[in-house]
Amino acid sequence: MPVEVDAGLATLSDQLTLAAVLLYVVAMVCYALDLGFGRVKGTDGKSEAVRPEEVLVAAGGGAAGAGVAVAPSAPPAPPGHDAAPAGRAPGAWATRAATVAVALTWLGWAVNLGALLTRGWAVGRWPWGNMYEFVVAMCFAAVSAFLYLQLRHGSRFLGAFVTVAAALGLGFAVRYLYVQAGPVVPALNSYWVAIHVTAAIAASGLFIAAGAAGVLYLVRKDGAVRLPSRPDLDRVAHRAIVIAFPIWTFAVIAGSLWADKAWGRYWGWDPKEVWAFITWIAYAAYLHARATAGFKGRAAMIVQLIAFACLMFNLVGVNIFLGGLHSYAEVPG
Amino acid sequence: MEDVERVIRDDATGRSGSAPSDGGPEATRENARTTAHRTASAGREAPVRPVGLGITGWARWFWRTLTSMRTALILLFLFALGSIPGSIWPQRGVSDAKVAQYFDDDPRLAEWLDRLWLFDVFKAPWFAAIYLLLFLSLIGCVLPRAAAHLRELRRKPPAAPRNLSRLPQHAFFDGELTVEEAAARLRRMRFRVTTGPGWVSAEKGYLRETGNLLFHIALLGLLVAVGAGALYGYRGNVLVVEGEGFANTVAAYDRYMPGQQVSAESLEPFSFTVDDFQATYIAKGERRGQALDFEARLKVTDAPGRPERDYALKVNEPLEVNGTQTYLIDHGYAPMFKITDGGGQVAFERPVPCLVVQPATFTSECVIKVPDAQPEQLGILVAFLPTTVPMNGEWVSIFPGAANPTAQVYGAFAGDLGLRNGRPQSVYELDPASLKKMRPLVMKADPLAVGKKLDLPGGAGSIEFTGVKEWIALQIAYDPGRVPAFVSAALAVAGLVLSLTVRRRRVWVRVGPAGAAGRAPDAPDAPDTANATDVTGAAEGAGGSGRGHVEVGGLTRTEGGDFGEEFAEIVSALKPGVNDAR
Numbered sequence: 001m002p003v004e005v006d007a008g009l010a011t012l013s014d015q016l017t018l019a020a021v022l023l024y025v026v027a028m029v030c031y032a033l034d035l036g037f038g039r040v041k042g043t044d045g046k047s048e049a050v051r052p053e054e055v056l057v058a059a060g061g062g063a064a065g066a067g068v069a070v071a072p073s074a075p076p077a078p079p080g081h082d083a084a085p086a087g088r089a090p091g092a093w094a095t096r097a098a099t100v101a102v103a104l105t106w107l108g109w110a111v112n113l114g115a116l117l118t119r120g121w122a123v124g125r126w127p128w129g130n131m132y133e134f135v136v137a138m139c140f141a142a143v144s145a146f147l148y149l150q151l152r153h154g155s156r157f158l159g160a161f162v163t164v165a166a167a168l169g170l171g172f173a174v175r176y177l178y179v180q181a182g183p184v185v186p187a188l189n190s191y192w193v194a195i196h197v198t199a200a201i202a203a204s205g206l207f208i209a210a211g212a213a214g215v216l217y218l219v220r221k222d223g224a225v226r227l228p229s230r231p232d233l234d235r236v237a238h239r240a241i242v243i244a245f246p247i248w249t250f251a252v253i254a255g256s257l258w259a260d261k262a263w264g265r266y267w268g269w270d271p272k273e274v275w276a277f278i279t280w281i282a283y284a285a286y287l288h289a290r291a292t293a294g295f296k297g298r299a300a301m302i303v304q305l306i307a308f309a310c311l312m313f314n315l316v317g318v319n320i321f322l323g324g325l326h327s328y329a330e331v332p333g
Numbered sequence: 334m335e336d337v338e339r340v341i342r343d344d345a346t347g348r349s350g351s352a353p354s355d356g357g358p359e360a361t362r363e364n365a366r367t368t369a370h371r372t373a374s375a376g377r378e379a380p381v382r383p384v385g386l387g388i389t390g391w392a393r394w395f396w397r398t399l400t401s402m403r404t405a406l407i408l409l410f411l412f413a414l415g416s417i418p419g420s421i422w423p424q425r426g427v428s429d430a431k432v433a434q435y436f437d438d439d440p441r442l443a444e445w446l447d448r449l450w451l452f453d454v455f456k457a458p459w460f461a462a463i464y465l466l467l468f469l470s471l472i473g474c475v476l477p478r479a480a481a482h483l484r485e486l487r488r489k490p491p492a493a494p495r496n497l498s499r500l501p502q503h504a505f506f507d508g509e510l511t512v513e514e515a516a517a518r519l520r521r522m523r524f525r526v527t528t529g530p531g532w533v534s535a536e537k538g539y540l541r542e543t544g545n546l547l548f549h550i551a552l553l554g555l556l557v558a559v560g561a562g563a564l565y566g567y568r569g570n571v572l573v574v575e576g577e578g579f580a581n582t583v584a585a586y587d588r589y590m591p592g593q594q595v596s597a598e599s600l601e602p603f604s605f606t607v608d609d610f611q612a613t614y615i616a617k618g619e620r621r622g623q624a625l626d627f628e629a630r631l632k633v634t635d636a637p638g639r640p641e642r643d644y645a646l647k648v649n650e651p652l653e654v655n656g657t658q659t660y661l662i663d664h665g666y667a668p669m670f671k672i673t674d675g676g677g678q679v680a681f682e683r684p685v686p687c688l689v690v691q692p693a694t695f696t697s698e699c700v701i702k703v704p705d706a707q708p709e710q711l712g713i714l715v716a717f718l719p720t721t722v723p724m725n726g727e728w729v730s731i732f733p734g735a736a737n738p739t740a741q742v743y744g745a746f747a748g749d750l751g752l753r754n755g756r757p758q759s760v761y762e763l764d765p766a767s768l769k770k771m772r773p774l775v776m777k778a779d780p781l782a783v784g785k786k787l788d789l790p791g792g793a794g795s796i797e798f799t800g801v802k803e804w805i806a807l808q809i810a811y812d813p814g815r816v817p818a819f820v821s822a823a824l825a826v827a828g829l830v831l832s833l834t835v836r837r838r839r840v841w842v843r844v845g846p847a848g849a850a851g852r853a854p855d856a857p858d859a860p861d862t863a864n865a866t867d868v869t870g871a872a873e874g875a876g877g878s879g880r881g882h883v884e885v886g887g888l889t890r891t892e893g894g895d896f897g898e899e900f901a902e903i904v905s906a907l908k909p910g911v912n913d914a915r
């Protein structure tokens with residue numbers, strides 16, 4: 001392992017991180033403009049109803065057969081969903097704000113990625129060896145998760161909330177967690193970092209996106225407001241968690257494999273392990289709650305947010321308050 | 334909600350009923366969620382308490398309540414909640430020293446905490462109660478579901494409902510399509526297919542439930558593996574100084590923690606000597622003193638009589654001998670001393686493992702007990718400074734590596750060490766009661782460099798610092814549950830991925846004569862579970878050739894994702910001309 005640190009690259013990484021903060025903040029403002037003044041039409045987040053045009057195109061494109069018609073007979077979209085304050089034509093600039101917001105998020109994402117890569121190159125290892133690097137990577141993962149959900153499920157409405165979370169996270173990391181680029185302690189010098197921590201970061205990013213949807217779900221009032229509808233939020237949160245949960249499970253198992261290599265036991269109820277376990281149980285409880293008749297909707301969402309709180313406590317709180325074997329705790333001062 | 338519940342009940346009764354063949358109410362259940370709901374519904378019915386049903390009634394009630402989804406949910410919560418204290422209070426076996434500290438600081442509180450098992454949360458009866466109930470619930474939940482799933486695997490997909498236009502997905506087109514051709518194409522898309530007069534019924538995605546069952550069963554396997562590991566495995570710690578050896582016998586351990594079923598003879602008979610230990614540190618810059626690498630060079634004999642082999646033991650690379658792992662978990666300095674007593678005899682000559690008091694600089698404390706010294710026993714306290722520099726009239730260490738090692742005698746005492754009174758003593762401290770009665774000889778001498786000697790006053794002898802060795806702390810563990818636990822865990826992840834990604838979906842095709850287009854759907858309304866249940870066993874049109882009218886309907890039995898896209902693909906794949914070309 002190279003001990004030399006490329007100072008130039010390390011500085012570049014720091015600057016890129018700051019740039020990413022700025023980009024996220026501007027993107028957040030654009031999303032907010034879009035949310036505040038843009039169209040409230042439900043097509044923003046795909047509704048349960050498959051949009052008629054889409055099916056027609058897909059089915060009709062198949063053959064030359066005449067008389068093709070496809071009728072999606074979905075239930076009417078849930079109330080509040082399409083309840084656009086009718087008649088109010090959105091300014092063109094609001095539409096543009098949305099486009100700009102997405103573009104800025106992609107740019108911020110790329111810059112954030114650049115910050116990670118340069119940091120990694122500067123130190124010649126995976127760039128998640130301490131709290132600072134870890135939080136930067138997690139913000140990146142959260143934005144990635146959002147962009148994925150945005151592409152796949154049209155959940156642009158989460159943009160403002162995820163970008164503000166990412167900006168705050170990065171800002172916090174730069175202000176309070178920053179440590180200079182350098183090599184890691186021997187315990188972290190293992191290929192398991194690549195497997196275990198990467199999985200944990202990826203899952204956390206998705207959980208953050210789901211958490212943002214969950215908070216919105218709970219603060220949103222019934223009736224026609226500009227925020228996305230409850231079913232949309234519920235669906236996006238569920239999608240994100242369904243992807244994240246197996247990744248998290250894998251991360252926990254990879255962690256225990258690593259513990260087996262490093263500490264001589266695969267599970268020792270170290271505080272970090274306890275909280276990873278609690279988080280896992282809590283998300284499993286969410287999935288169960290969603291499958292249990294009386295718990296759907298609000299109650300399941302609350303379970304989800306409790307799980308999210310456990311996740312955050314594990315990532316940050318345990319290092320600061322409880323300690324333990326996990327030497328990630330390299331928290332300055 | 335009411336509606337869903339009714340469907341669930343219908344479903345549950347349909348399952349236990351005698352005629353499992355038809356589509357039943359599930360067919361149009363928009364929100365249908367596989368067998369999960371059956372279990373959920375069982376839970377809902379359970380709380381109706383039996384009145385005067387006697388023991389069996391109560392037992393049945395208890396079992397149904399226990400195995401309901403709701404109970405599982407509550408138990409999951411309790412499980413999570415129950416492990417929180419384990420992260421707040423120090424646990425025996427993980428951080429014993431901190432537990433002892435609690436007893437020192439506030440014995441009454443500590444005793445109460447102990448009474449509630451808060452220092453042994455994960456071995457507490459109340460914790461065991463939670464997870465045993467949870468796993469009982471899991472068994473009670475998984476077994477019936479596995480049986481139901483097996484039955485379902487053998488069952489044919491349900492017949493087509495009369496009105497396909499009421500399904501969440503629906504399409505129609507005119508074209509020539511026979512029942513056989515539709516069935517063949519659906520089979521090619523890996524659907525399970527049955528046909529009837531004029532209709533085809535197809536289903537796929539059974540792997541979802543299979544995955545879900547696999548996941549839950551794997552969890553049971555994990556519990557069994559962990560339990561077996563705890564019973565049949567053992568763990569021990571030992572501290573070895575460079576140049577010394579270790580043979581895997583119970584007596585050789587400093588601390589030995591066997592499972593209940595482990596006998597002393599079952600220990601793997603390997604041995605090794607520690608030739609050398611190397612720690613590498615960053616020498617310059619802001620991170621000066623941070624460790625970079627640890628490596629212990631061992632000479633290992635796998636079994637008596639076997640040839641010796643070299644092994645480089647590192648932090649993430651344990652030594653394995655036949656399933657028994659040896660881990661490098663700690664290290665420190667062991668300065669060597671030669672102590673001559675008042676009679677001129679060498680009363681002590683060996684390395685003394687020291688405890689690290691300042692990890693950043695490896696400033697360490699050593700205790701030397703010389704019971705053989707004449708005329709009086711000696712007790713000596715030494716500070717070991719790996720890289721010594723003077724600072725403000727003191728001597729301090731500024732770097733963890735041994736660049737300028739010194740040993741500073743800051744207390745030498747003559748008198749009775751109290752070793753013979755039968756009470757066990759720690760080798761890392763002088764017994765405070767005995768120390769009070771001993772006579773101080775030296776307080777805070779100047780540090781000794783290697784090879785230097787300090788004469789003790791009053792002809793009590795001398796102490797010479799002869800060299801520096803290092804010690805390593807090893808953990809040796811044998812856990813037969815490791816591999817089964819990891820296999821279970823891997824299966825659990827695989828099952829989880831299947832159960833969360835695969836969707837259960839059904840497609841029906843109805844083929845009729847041309848002109849039947851009159852049945853084209855009018856404005857589709859919300860699916861009505863009650864009305865759509867009647868199944869057209871007798872087809873109205875003979876599924877035949879000729880330019881006909883084809884209707885397709887589909888639904889997913891699990892939410893999430895867009896079935897619409899896939900459905901559209903299925904429809905286009907069914908259209909004549911598409912696949913005929915092949």
Ligand code: HEM
Binds near residue numbers: 284
């Ligand atoms: C250690 C405890 C358990 C864990 C970690 C766990 C985890 C999970 C997970 C992750 C799912 C997937 C949820 C989904 O498909 O959306 C699931 C589904 C399910 N679990 Fe569990 N489970 C546990 C115990 C139980 C118990 C005790 C029961 C029995 C009452 C149970 C019944 C079910 C059922 C019926 C489903 C299917 C739900 C569905 O299809 O959505 N689970 N479980």
